Structure formats: C-alpha cells, structure tokens
Amino acid sequence: MSLNPPHGGVLKDLHARDAPIRAQLLAESEQIPDIRLTERQLCDLELIMNGGFSPLEGFMGKEDYESCVETLRLADGSLFPMPITLDVSQAQIEALKLAQGVRVTLRDARDESPLAILTVSSIYQPNKSNEAEKVFGADDKAHPAVTYLHSSVKDFYVGGTVQAVNAPEHYDYVELRYTPRELRAYFEKLSWNRVVAFQTRNPMHRAHRELTVRAARQQRANVLVHPVVGLTKPGDVDHFTRVRVYEAIIRTYPKGMAALALLPLAMRMGGPREAVWHAIIRKNFGATHFIVGRDHAGPGKNSQGKDFYGPYDAQELVTQFKDELAIEMVPFQAMSYIPEQDIYQPVDEIPKGTVTADISGTELRRRLKTGAPIPDWFSYEQVVKVLRESYPPKASQGFTILLSGYVNSGANAIAKALESQFQQQAGRSTSLLLGDTIRSELSAELGFAPEERHRNLQRVAFVAAELSRAGAAVIATPIAPYDASRKSAKAHIIQNGGAGGGNFFLVHVATPLEYCEKTDRRGVYARARAGEIKGFTGIDDKYEVPEDADLVVDLSKQTVRSAAHMIILLLESAGLL
Numbered sequence: 001m002s003l004n005p006p007h008g009g010v011l012k013d014l015h016a017r018d019a020p021i022r023a024q025l026l027a028e029s030e031q032i033p034d035i036r037l038t039e040r041q042l043c044d045l046e047l048i049m050n051g052g053f054s055p056l057e058g059f060m061g062k063e064d065y066e067s068c069v070e071t072l073r074l075a076d077g078s079l080f081p082m083p084i085t086l087d088v089s090q091a092q093i094e095a096l097k098l099a100q101g102v103r104v105t106l107r108d109a110r111d112e113s114p115l116a117i118l119t120v121s122s123i124y125q126p127n128k129s130n131e132a133e134k135v136f137g138a139d140d141k142a143h144p145a146v147t148y149l150h151s152s153v154k155d156f157y158v159g160g161t162v163q164a165v166n167a168p169e170h171y172d173y174v175e176l177r178y179t180p181r182e183l184r185a186y187f188e189k190l191s192w193n194r195v196v197a198f199q200t201r202n203p204m205h206r207a208h209r210e211l212t213v214r215a216a217r218q219q220r221a222n223v224l225v226h227p228v229v230g231l232t233k234p235g236d237v238d239h240f241t242r243v244r245v246y247e248a249i250i251r252t253y254p255k256g257m258a259a260l261a262l263l264p265l266a267m268r269m270g271g272p273r274e275a276v277w278h279a280i281i282r283k284n285f286g287a288t289h290f291i292v293g294r295d296h297a298g299p300g301k302n303s304q305g306k307d308f309y310g311p312y313d314a315q316e317l318v319t320q321f322k323d324e325l326a327i328e329m330v331p332f333q334a335m336s337y338i339p340e341q342d343i344y345q346p347v348d349e350i351p352k353g354t355v356t357a358d359i360s361g362t363e364l365r366r367r368l369k370t371g372a373p374i375p376d377w378f379s380y381e382q383v384v385k386v387l388r389e390s391y392p393p394k395a396s397q398g399f400t401i402l403l404s405g406y407v408n409s410g411a412n413a414i415a416k417a418l419e420s421q422f423q424q425q426a427g428r429s430t431s432l433l434l435g436d437t438i439r440s441e442l443s444a445e446l447g448f449a450p451e452e453r454h455r456n457l458q459r460v461a462f463v464a465a466e467l468s469r470a471g472a473a474v475i476a477t478p479i480a481p482y483d484a485s486r487k488s489a490k491a492h493i494i495q496n497g498g499a500g501g502g503n504f505f506l507v508h509v510a511t512p513l514e515y516c517e518k519t520d521r522r523g524v525y526a527r528a529r530a531g532e533i534k535g536f537t538g539i540d541d542k543y544e545v546p547e548d549a550d551l552v553v554d555l556s557k558q559t560v561r562s563a564a565h566m567i568i569l570l571l572e573s574a575g576l577l
C-alpha cells in the first residue's frame with residue numbers, strides 16, 4: 001500500500017509546476033501592480049502554492065465561493081468546505097484597476113518579496129452575514145472568525161488562479177516546516193504507509209500522547225503530530241512556546257513511532273466544517289488517518305453563553321463525507337486519568353463510579369501562575385519546564401509601578417527607596433524611570449501641553465512594558481496628571497508587559513499641593529506662581545485625582561520608608577515578591 005493520494009487525485013504543487021517559468025514570472029512580478037497580503041492571506045497562499053489546499057490553484061472565484069458557502073463544494077462538485085478568498089477594498093480595485101484578466105503580484109508584507117502572480121477571474125462582493133451564518137453557523141461576533149469577517153475582511157473578494165514565484169520565508173523552526181511534497185517524501189523514506197495525523201493548537205500533555213498512541217495502535221499506523229503554527233484562536237499559547245512543547249513530547253514516543261511537522265494554517269475555528277477541511281489538508285500531506293476529538297476546532301461560547309457547536313458535530317460531519325474524503329477519521333472522546341490504575345482512558349470507556357482526575361486549562365494556568373506543582377500524571381517534566389519558562393510564576397514576572405502625583409510630591413524619593421529594597425533581592429533587575437530622566441532622555445522635544453504630556457506618558461508605558469516583559473521591576477515617576485492618559489498607559493502595559501498579561505500598579509502619591517509647594521526648595525512653584533512657567537500642574541493646569549489607584553500614599557502624613565513599605569506589601573500580596 002502506498003500513501004494516500006491528495007484530495008482530487010493530484011497534488012497541486014504550484015512551485016513545482018511553475019518552476020520552468022519562474023524567472024519569467026519573477027521579472028513580470030516587478031512590472032505589474034501588487035497587493036500586500038494580510039497575515040491570513042499569507043497563510044492561505046502558502047498552502048495554496050504548496051498543495052496543502054489541493055485541489056485549489058488560487059483564491060476562490062465567485063462561483064466556487066458561492067458553491068462552497070452553500071454546499072461545502074466547489075462549483076465542479078468537489079468537496080471543499082472552507083471559503084479561501086482574497087479580500088480587497090474598493091480603493092484597491094480602483095487604484096490597481098482590477099478587472100477580469102488583470103495580473104497582480106501578491107507580496108509578502110513582511111519583506112515585500114513577490115510570492116505569486118494572480119490572474120483575476122472575478123471580483124465580487126460577498127454577503128458577509130450569509131457567509132457567517134452558513135460557514136460558521138451564526139452571524140455572532142462572539143465567534144472569532146465572524147468578528148474577523150466583519151471587522152478585518154475588506155468588502156470585495158478577488159478570485160483567480162495563482163502562479164508561484166516564491167514560498168514565504170520563515171526564520172523560525174525551519175527544519176520542522178514540511179510542504180506536502182516533503183512530508184510525503186519523508187513518509188516514503190521511512191516506509192510509513194499508514195499515518196494518523198493529529199491536529200492541535202494547544203500545548204500537548206500526557207493525555208494527548210496517550211490518545212495518539214492509542215490511535216496508532218488501533219490503526220497499526222505511525223503518528224504525525226501536525227500542529228498549527230499559522231493563526232490560531234486569539235489568546236492561545238504562542239507557537240514558539242508550543243513548538244518547544246511538541247519537541248519535548250515527541251521524544252516521549254517509542255522511537256520511530258511519531259514525527260512532528262508544523263502547519264502554517266490560518267485556522268477559522270469553524271468546528272464541523274473546519275474538521276472536514278483539516279481532514280482534506282492532512283490527506284494532502286499524505287496522512288491516511290485523521291484524529292477528530294471532542295469539539296474539534298471549536299470557538300467556545302456564543303453570545304448567549306452556549307457552545308457554537310455540539311461536542312461531536314465535527315465527527316458527524318466528517319463521517320457524512322467519509323467516502324469522498326478518503327482519509328479515515330479516528331474519532332476520539334476526551335481522555336481522563338484513572339489514578340488507581342495509573343492509566344488514561346477515553347471517557348466513554350470508563351465504568352461509572354471510577355475515580356478519575358483531570359486538570360482543566362484554567363487550573364493549569366493557575367498552577368503556572370502560582371508556581372504550584374503540576375503532577376507527572378498530567379504532563380512531562382520537560383513540557384512543564386517549557387511552559388514555566390514562557391509563563392514564569394508571579395514571583396519571577398516583571399511589573400510596573402507608576403507613582404503619580406504633583407511635582408515635589410516625594411514620588412522620586414519613594415522610587416529610590418523602592419529601588420534599593422528591590423536590589424536587595426536577587427533575581428530581578430530594577431529600572432527607575434524618573435520623570436526628569438524620561439523628559440531629558442526620551443521626551444526632550446516635548447513641552448507640557450496636554451497632548452505632549454499624553455505622549456510623554458505613552459512613551460513611559462512603552463518602555464515600561466518592554467522592560468517588564470523582560471522580567472524587570474519598573475518604577476516610573478512622571479506627574480501623569482490626566483486620567484485618560486494613565487488609563488491608556490495601563491492598558492498598554494497590561495497588554496504588552498508579559499506573556500499572561502503585564503503587572504501594573506498605579507500608586508497615587510497624594511501629598512497635598514500646599515505641602516509640595518511649601519517644601520519645594522528648588523523654587524519651581526514660586527516660578528510658576530510668578531508666571532515664569534506656564535501651565536504648571538496644580539497652579540494653572542489640572543491634576544485629575546485617580547479614582548482607580550491601587551494604593552494611595554501621602555508624604556505629608558507618612559515617611560518615605562512607610563510609603564515604600566506599603567508598596568512592598570501590595571506587591572507581596574499580588575504574589576510578585
């Protein structure tokens with residue numbers, strides 16, 4: 001028996017097909033108008049060109065699109081359940097003079113390199129709500145692909161075949177990225193003619209390893225771990241971390257049983273339709289079997305709080321197209337651990353009343369956050385090590401403390417006291433972003449108009465987020481007088497200041513203005529009163545008292561030491577110290 005033939009019988013390897021005229025295509029690509037691809041379009045094009053989406057040879061034209069949306073088939077009747085479309089705006093159509101027969105270069109937006117030439121066959125306006133209803137089951141923005149459709153996809157689709165010029169460049173895990181042709185050759189070299197493929201977008205633990213080994217045993221097959229490294233569900237563990245996990249787990253299989261290859265797919269989280277699409281893709285990569293588990297490619301809950309798809313809808317739809325798919329589905333129920341026997345079993349095979357153990361995704365994240373142990377029955381030491389490196393426990397995460405208050409409020413003194421205290425503890429580096437340092441080193445050209453103060457604080461936030469993501473303790477002391485500016489700085493730091501969300505604390509140094517002014521030995525308040533400094537905070541410019549401070553300190557009532565200590569206690573209670 002030889003490997004599974006591709007969907008439609010022929011592997012549409014456009015690179016091989018177009019190699020003889022590549023030089024000519026490359027020259028032409030520099031002469032004609034171009035479209036710079038979005039991340040999703042780039043993923044789609046890569047798989048169109050290498051044959052992962054066989055029998056497609058380009059982006060869907062109007063007829064194929066409508067047929068796919070309504071019937072899960074291309075216009076010629078072949079099964080292909082997911083619309084693969086190239087969206088453009090009205091402005092692009094006009095600027096590029098797009099029309100039937102026009103040729104355009106599709107470029108990689110990351111490095112401008114020409115990837116393909118598209119010959120336009122049709123330009124059409126999709127009914128996005130209909131596409132959402134039919135393809136994803138509901139026009140509901142709780143579905144990530146529906147949100148994407150309505151907010152990122154441009155208004156028109158351009159269909160047409162493509163000719164391959166270059167494959168997109170990758171600089172990460174190059175050795176693990178196989179095209180269908182390469183993977184087929186690899187299977188042939190190893191004489192693997194029964195291969196069960198496993199799709200995943202999550203880190204793998206013992207249950208996944210047990211499940212795939214069981215599938216291999218059942219089917220007398222080898223295992224292809226084929227994770228998605230293109231676009232997955234927003235909020236997923238990044239693919240850099242996941243691939244390190246897969247590399248660790250692949251070593252736990254009996255030697256020669258399993259292989260790892262990365263798939264640059266842009267997932268849609270389309271449940272049942274997506275499962276059929278995944279099966280077609282794996283068939284194109286040479287697999288003979290495909291595991292479909294519980295809630296395959298599920299997007300989670302809809303806006304009514306219900307699951308978009310039933311847990312086994314995907315298995316049912318794949319079964320429905322069994323004959324045409326010609327890749328055998330290996331259906332799987334969720335696996336549970338039975339402590340008494342130290343084994344994993346599919347839940348439907350576990351007798352009622354048996355004691356089982358599970359660790360949910362939420363519980364796993366909690367344990368990573370707190371550094372609580374993750375038992376050996378759940379995962380492997382090497383896998384846990386990788387996850388802990390990417391999601392360090394609170395005690396080794398970076399954080400930012402923003403001390404906001406009037407000039408001469410004592411924020412700088414508190415910041416320096418904190419710096420000394422942090423430096424006593426090994427492990428974290430400390431960065432002090434004093435208001436005047438920022439002004440002289442980063443914002444020398446900015447004055448004190450509201451917009452300039454805003455920009456100054458956003459620069460502080462940018463630097464603080466970069467530093468805290470790298471694990472530093474950051475203490476920043478700009479006046480930061482405006483609420484909206486503080487809020488956007490906070491949002492930026494939470495979003496960018498660490499893998500699981502950055503740690504941010506706003507401390508209001510609420511030393512009263514009169515006290516700040518009275519103790520001002522440099523005479524800045526006097527100059528502001530005399531009108532020598534205009535728009536001075538507290539004199540003739542506002543200070544908006546934070547309603548959302550995590551802590552309030554006041555140096556007219558307490559010492560620097562006590563204020564610093566309150567901050568230390570705050571950090572300690574957040575698990576950071």
Ligand SMILES: Nc1ncnc2c1ncn2[C@@H]1O[C@H](COP(=O)(O)OS(=O)(=O)O)[C@@H](OP(=O)(O)O)[C@H]1O
Nearest residue numbers: 407435436448453456478479480524534535536537
């Ligand atoms: N108009 C006006 N308002 C407030 N402060 C002024 C102003 N003009 C100059 N300064 C001096 O600039 C320092 C405060 O700058 P900040 O960057 O912290 O202010 S802000 O957060 O952008 O509002 C602070 O200096 P230092 O006390 O040396 O840090 C102020 O004295």
